[in-house]
Amino acid sequence: MAVILETDNLKKNYFSKQALRGVSLKLESGRILGLMGPNGSGKTTFLKLIAGLQKPTGGKFTVFGQRAGFETKKHVSFLPDRNTLYPWMSSLDAIDFYDDFFDDFDREKALDMLDFMKLKKDDRVKTMSKGMIEKLNLTLTFSRKAKLFLLDEPLGGVDPVARERIVSTIIKTWTEDSAIIISTHLVNDVEHIFNDVAFIGDGELILTGDAETLRTERGKSIDQLYIQIFSDK
């Protein structure tokens, strides 16, 4: 299996505040990593660094063997924790946008997923509910043939039906030559799809490993482990 993401002592400071304190991890192709931690633990900062929206204060990372920079943006498909689509866009405009900007965008897949998500082509972003926007963003993110998918809180603020649909999409999109990182604190809803997990708190990795191994060794579900780790913090 190819190494999709490798971070080495990755650090990020906001003035005197240390948001990431040296995160090192390796993610191989075909794996889905659950990045878990409470609010302010550094999950979003970590994903933004990999997506190229922020620059590391220290350490380094590679995506598909390439050093962070312009080239890595071609391999990373990022779903942020907020809507980033322009309000004037319709679903079809958004698909056109991705089609124009990303060489690896699969238009047919996007149109199929739009149907699966029960979204209409002419729905405008400004008139969509939060759940619909989340589904549209997910459609766009997963319609790329990227090497690394970064999903920041993809289940936050959406109803259970939409949540189920999003999880189904993640499973459907999984391929052996790419990797997915999902940051969430709604562990219970998605833990069954994780191959690997990483618990992060105060900008540091507290526990990482193969999800199934951790369940067996500790005799607990990932959700229970999350509660155990973070209940004292």
Next chain:
Amino acid sequence: MLEIIKYQLKGRLQAILSLLLIIGVINAVALVAGIYDFAIGTRSLTPLFGFLIFAAMAGTWIVAIVMFFRCSSGHVNELLFKDTSYLMLTVPRRGWQILGGRLVAGLAEFLMYVLPMLVIMSVYAATFTVYGTNGKTGFFAAMAFVYRDVFAKNFLVLLKLFGLGIFMFVSTGAFIMFAGVAARSFVRGKKLATTIGIVLFLLISDWATKLGTWISEMLGWYVNVPISLATNQFGGMKGFASGEMSGAIGQQFAIPLAPFLIFLVISAILFACASWLMERKVEL
């Protein structure tokens, strides 16, 4: 870069149409009031018509000036401080492509305002001529005169002025973009970053202008732009009263060259710096 231009213009389309509609409506109100006054036999500017024309023209020019700065900046503020900027900063495009695309789109947007404004101003000029000649000159004859004597006969000169205008637009844009991107690179707060950006823009513009003017004076670098205009058509009541169509006089403008050259060099440097900062330093 073409994709950036395309989506920037698509995103601005509604705002462009709204602004054009507003400009159209306020000027139409003024002109309709003028036509009504003329139709009922008034042969001079009534206070109401005068006020409406003043308000409409002032509004139009204020929009033009504000949009000159906003468009030349490529609406960079929206790129730097809105959530939608995530989208633009995660696409595999270089900083110069993003900023350059927005600058070109801004120019196209500005022309969409300016060209109708020129038509509106020529309509006013023709209207004043009709009033000034007490109706002896027809509206369409006056319009033809405006386009022939002001635009057609001065075509080359106007082309030069148009080029200078484009140059000013682009250099102003480069200045604003650099100021905005530089401020955003080091300050996360929108208000503070915007304030620093404005101060930076004013300082850079001021220094460049002073230095350029000084060099022009020292070396005598001026470009002469001759322009001829039939001044008695629009030159006050004396001209109006004569009711004549001829009487063009020539005017010479001496434009200092060095500020433009300095602006050109500084703009290119600042644009390169802004593009580099956009790629390497701007964080969301």
